[in-house]
Amino acid sequence: MRLLRTKDLQLEEFFGSSTPPYAILSHTWSREEISFHDMQSFAEKRSFGLSTPHAHRQPKIKSKGGYAKIASACAQAAKDNHDYIWIDTCCIDKSSSAELSEAINSMFRYYKEAEVCYAYLSDVRLKPEQAGYNCHLADSWCSEMGKSRWWTRGWTLQELLAPEWVIFFTSNWEEIGTKSSHKWLVSEITGIPSEVLQGAPLDSFSVAQRMSWASTRETTREEDKAYSLMGIFNIHMPLLYGEGEFAFIRLQEEIMKRSDDQTIFAWQYPPEHVASVFSSDVVGLLAPSPSAFTNSGNIIRIKNRDARPFLITNRGINLEIRHVICNEDAEKMWIVLDCQDTEYLGDDLCIEVRPSYELPGTAHRVGGGWLTTRTTLRTKSKVLTTKQDSIFLKHYTPTSSTLKVPAISISMF
Known part of the structure; x- marks a missing residue:
């Protein structure tokens, strides 16, 4: 030094x-x-x-x-x-x-x-x-x-x-x-x-809450949006200037290696974005930038004693979920996360996924945000299962053609 x-x-x-x-x-x-x-x-x-x-x-x-x-x-x-x-x-x-x-x-x-x-x-x-x-x-x-x-x-x-x-x-x-x-x-x-x-210890606040503190901040270089947050999450990783927004994806992957906090998936695009929470666009599992956590300041983690750590493999990100909600024709599904908004305590958050017919057993995350289980259940949906399901979600790899709207897949078995 x-x-x-x-x-x-x-x-x-x-x-x-x-x-x-x-x-x-x-x-x-x-x-x-x-x-x-x-x-x-x-x-x-x-x-x-x-x-x-x-x-x-x-x-x-x-x-x-x-x-x-x-x-x-x-x-x-x-x-x-x-x-x-x-x-x-x-x-x-x-x-x-x-x-x-x-x-x-x-x-x-x-x-x-x-x-x-x-x-x-x-x-x-x-x-x-x-x-x-x-x-x-x-x-x-x-x-x-x-x-x-x-x-x-x-x-x-x-x-x-x-x-x-x-x-x-x-x-x-x-x-x-x-x-x-x-x-x-x-x-x-x-x-x-x-x-x-x-x-107060930083790790006493959820991943989404800590991300929200950085959501409106800017850096000269795109990569620094991720690098400037490493200490806040106790992360160490190589610096690769030139990787652009993929640096933030790497940061999230490193966080998942240390924590099973599912609030990391509780991000959303603003309503005016092409892939807003109400759209049917395919998006990525992981947030493209800290700005996606602007509305996540009240998202807290609900600890699930039976939850297992995230596992990042060549098939994607494997995580355990408590249950899935789907509508009657199974064309729409919502994965229920172990997190809640403090303004709606007792009402878990969920993210929408869409089954893929191109590759059996897979699905895609849809829309740039989350809904509460109470809101989702109002749409004539029903609980498909309440057992622990294991899902795979492919990594998000940003490209110039899919900027801000990356695709992922989910294997359910």
């Missing part, structure tokens, strides 16, 4: 237990960030003077917008008696794919183990009349803080959740409160329960 010395902006590398206490910065990137190589050049100038080969780069480094951010973060950390700080822009050598992969897989831990996290809201400014009074209670101030771009980015989710202590700063590095003091405001902005912000 590479850390920046706050007193002189020099980089030092540490391993394992030798890593000293450190502060950490959470921020949104701009066009003029300071890279690892920039900091190396800057260090050479300070160590050897203007005659070094890279000395001419120092004025350019200081003129970059990112330099002031780093210098101010170091100054704040030094003021708080922290000798070191970790900043992603300059503490990772991004020219090394191995180092970048290790850093991204370790990033949740970096933030979790930090003494304090400085959340820098570069687009939030205090007006002169706001300085010096308790802005924590001002409605206008809360509104301004809630509009920050920081809340919309994928990477800042884990940077909010992992550290125990988060302090918010304005563009001028004026402290405006903490994650704890602003817990109700932060919860309102993000949709994250206040218990989580106060340290």
